[in-house]
């Protein structure tokens with residue numbers, strides 16, 4: 001059996017792909033938190049990402065996709081191998097000790113995958129019916145925001161290499177409009193709560209799989225994983241909640 005297909009190999013694949021995805025989750029959250037600043041910030045950030053040189057955006061996208069596929073494949077095959085190897089009553093005894101987060105990793109992971117597919121259709125492909133965001137962006141109260149806006153900082157419009165005003169995608173307006181719909185906001189809050197649960201067990205077991213968690217460090221790494229999970233939840237959930245309650249306003 002090759003190393004990659006062995007249980008140890010799969011544990012490494014799961015841990016390393018999980019590490020990449022956890023770091024992405026943190027980076028994406030920090031990027032999104034710019035919605036609390038001037039609209040320039042998140043619109044310029046979105047523009048820079050979309051215009052990364054050498055097709056880097058697609059390299060990163062494909063790499064993340066590879067990590068998602070590898071993570072799910074390793075998780076499901078390892079789970080099936082464990083089930084085969086362990087008698088039923090042993091499993092029952094073991095689950096009494098285990099936390100809810102650890103017992104529901106496959107379930108929370110699959111729901112997060114559904115959340116992610118919806119999220120990509122919503123904000124990246126922009127094809128969710130009623131939320132296409134291709135022309136005007138319509139909030140729940142009927143307010144329309146332009147889908148594209150000039151990039152303005154301190155009253156000055158940024159220009160391109162030819163001196164023309166830089167017209168960028170209105171990410172700020174898209175978030176304001178999107179999270180003005182309470183059901184949609186609730187869906188994001190539930191999705192990111194499941195992500196919090198998943199990370200609060202996954203980050204700690206990642207160290208275990210990589211052979212970096214001994215008994216002495218176990219307690220500290222478990223605590224670190226919980227903090228990581230809760231930071232991501234608070235960071236992400238603060239966005240729909242603040243917009244829903246009118247704490248973040250669109251500029252125009």
Ligand code: HEM
Pocket residue numbers: 025028032046061112116119120123124169171175188192195236237239240
């Ligand atoms: C409140 C929560 C979130 C908000 C407000 C948010 C916002 C956004 C926005 C606005 C985009 C599109 C950017 C653009 O095209 O300019 C985006 C893309 C994306 N988001 Fe999120 N996001 C959230 C949560 C998440 C979570 C929890 C994950 C992962 C589990 C995630 C993964 C992604 C991915 C993979 C993309 C596509 C990036 C690309 O290739 O263009 N997002 N998000």
